[in-house]
Amino acid sequence: MNWTMPPETAPQERIWMAFPRQGMTLGATEAERAAGYAAWAMVANTIAERMPVTMVVDPTETARAASMLSGEITRVEHPIGEFWMRDTGPTFVLSDDGRLGAVDWIFNGWGGQDWSDPGPDRYVAAFIAEIAGAERLPSLLVNEGGGLHVDGAGTVLLTDTVQLGAERNPHADRGRVEAEMARLLGATNPVWLSRGLTRDYEAFGTSGHVDMVATCPAPGQILLHVQDNPEHPDHAVMQALRAELEAARDASGAPFEIIELPAPELLRDAEGWVDYSYVNHLAINGAVIACGFGEPKEDARAAEILGHAYPGREIVTLDARELFARGGGIHCITQQQPRASAP
Template sequence: MPSETAPQERVWMSFPRPGVTLGETDTDRAAGFATWSAVAAAVADFEPVTMLVDPVAADAAAQHLRADIATVPAPVGEFWMRDTGPTFVLGQDGRLGAVDWVFNGWGDHDWANWLPDRPTARTVAEMAGAEVVSSALVNEGGGIHVDGEGTVLLTRTVQLDPRRNPEATQGTVEVEMARTLGATTPIWLPRGLHRDMDSLGTSGHVDIVATIASPGVLLLHSQEDPSHPDHAIMAHIREVLEAATDARGRHFEILDLPAPATLQDGEGWVDYSYVNHLVVNGGVIACGYGEDRADARAREILAAAYPGRKVVTVDARELFARGGGIHCITQHQPVSGPAALASLNGQGAASAAAQTSHTTQGGVR
């Protein structure tokens, strides 16, 4: 799996459909439609976007989406493409692969409408012309981050969640990360943010906690207010990451991304995070929270971490109210073919070959 900063072919998304996650009122639904559409428009200013649209949301998609965003009719249950869609990888010859994780609604929660999403990863893989890499691991794209050199960030409360993988062990998960992603150096975080651990959360996705901006450089969520539970949680996570070394044996240079000043909403402590951004060709699509000073500070940090890319802010409060952010609703597809080999960033031929030479069946249980 190449770094998220590698050249991209396009970004995939799913348009929200009516249901519990979108909201019960017309106001809730309109806000969700508008925010997903705003993210798609921001991405489309940099690279192509393809949006899966369930037939029940076709009229809303036609009303809200910009004309240059491609739409494809397909079943949609939960509309967090980072988790329901495939994770793209490159083979040693540059061929495009797509890891088809098992998705069970972040642990088979009773509120999650995940059954329609069973074919999503393979549907996207087919449209992208990718070879499928099958996996029996229940996992989501929001639960991993890689540096393209063999390092992967994981969370014990996600991959080892008994509601996801009751028989998996740390060792079997690590073998599966090496087989599917070419990631040979796992770094395990102990848990996720406070809000994300509740009954409506993912149990600790890494993509609101930390991301590797470039090899050896890590962007880390920082909650500066000691009254927020995430203040202590992030202090512990920071200790883990300070002690860790990546696939090249480096200790990370850690860059803090301070949370905005807002601490709570109507449901309790918020997990607003600027870590949950999307890197695109020539740009970064950043979460905003209606706080000019904090949003501007995040743009400055992101611009420094991703030199040469324009940072654009999209208000993400309606996303986080539903359980995620900009990274969560998007899935990037890297450029493939011989010209894409450089994006492997020096991964060994053996680990790259393990990613996709043909359709692969695998298991971790």
Template sequence: MAWRMPHERDPHERTWMAFPRAGKTLGEGAEHQETAYRAWSETALAIAEFEPVTMVVDPTETARAKNLLGQDVEIYEAPLDEFWMRDFGPTFVIDDERPGVLGAVDWIFNGWGAPAWAEWQVSAGIARIIAAEVGAELVSSVLVNEGGGIHVDGEGTVLLTDTVQLDPNRNPFADKLRVEAELARTIGTEKAIWLPRGLTRDYDDYGTNGHVDIVATFAAPGQVLLHRQDDPAHPDFAVTRDLKTLLENETDAAGRTLEIIDVPAPATLRDAEGFVDWSYLNHLVVNDGIVVCGFGEPAADARAREILEGAYPGRRAVTVDARPIFARGGGIHCITQQQPRVPSQQPGVPEQQPQVAGGQS
């Protein structure tokens, strides 16, 4: 077996999400909770304009999910306690030596380092449930990791951060060589580019301790999109400046020097909790489109769409207000997980069709 994680721009079969449910992440108060239900639903409906979406829904929320999602999003009932699908769901891979075979990496998920507030034990089992439903071969991993902690170029290079995979609350006995060996086995990467850290807000109590998917991603092999904070009053001004210097001196698995495309942050610096980590890097690339985080700043949101459409030629960018998602610790990329379309078994044979059954309603 030679598993490889495709780039997000490669064709998708569908996108998976998880619907919010009562708990610490949802927060208190009906009005505040409603902002989460609507943000997750608006994201799903935006994606559904481009490709199928399957929403995993805890049975306690089925009626609400059906009301908000209508007929445009498929509902799959399964128990949940968290709803950040990128992080506890499967990371899908393909085997270039076995056309038609889909794999699903099941990382160990411990709620971003097992903080006292986290509820994660139930959702940690979702990756195996989804793998079985879509007929994917399970790729079981001993690494504590989340999908938001890695970004790949699809050709052997992975971006990640020292403070996630080497976090002693995740992998106390890991070093870079061990992490890289496990990533080579599970997602097929040959070169790891380690960033020293992520954005400042991500180190708060409800953060992930430095997920890469809010600060940098590959637009294409050899081409990196990078969050840029232009205001010296924000601590991420120095963070993103240093990350750019590092990346400009890196090469990918093919030996290419990286081209860096800056994606400026919106103008807002703070909210009630402190400096924000609002970032357009936390977008999702879908079939023929890009679903982009919006922050209620029309000029900045439009600039981000223009940059991303240029980085992903032939795709149309749409904006979803992501402020309620960021208020809970993440963005659009964090709540979604793409399932790649696998190549056909033989030339002329139709590509594999979606296989979702059982819990569907």
């Protein structure tokens, strides 16, 4: 049986999310926690206006989720530790005959971060697979959905410091990782990037998730994060990553068309260098749910670029600053389930 991960632009059945629960990631004060709950609910309710959403809710948050989420959202109860569904949930794939599969990566809290609570999440992917009617596809690779992007035509974007990091897969090499990507995702053209953004190696970081750096709106195309200000350390980081992508080829052997997505102007927040990235958006049926950062000119420029990259889709920009303050963006808290053509 051959499995393939469709591109995010393929027709989707629903979007999966996890409702926040109290802990270090959510916030230390009541105000911080309230802002976190509101940010997750805003994203979920916005998507639910356009397509089905299922929210996994920890038993400790049942009442709050019911009060904050749209009645259009399906809620299912299950213990969770973290609530970044891109990473803790399954990666959905389709078989040659159109059946739904769910890749169950090993999740160890982004390499065993001391603030993470990965224990309950080892069962989340299997739980979702059962509800979705998907065949569970277990993997021995420690990995997260935010650590890869596919174009649906054979290419997968990966990062040395994620899949090959000693805290995740100390005995793996590129060959083993690439074989697993081919087996589970149908991706036979791996493109390795050397690292991720600067802040992603600090507190609440993932050590280099590619979904903050680059994505594939179509085969042969890459939307690339750009930091134009040389004061920011990511200016040099992104110049190096662009050179790596310019040297890479798509599955057909052609160079990639690189489309720049410049970062907003803000360089620092109270914690240090920001990793604000418009790349961390979600394509859904008929729309793109985009990150905004309270900078009207830059947010509008990013929306225009996304509109050209995803023709015919509505571009919906949501303020993502509270998500980024906790370590990620809109893509990080969502997971798409592609539409299957067979039971």
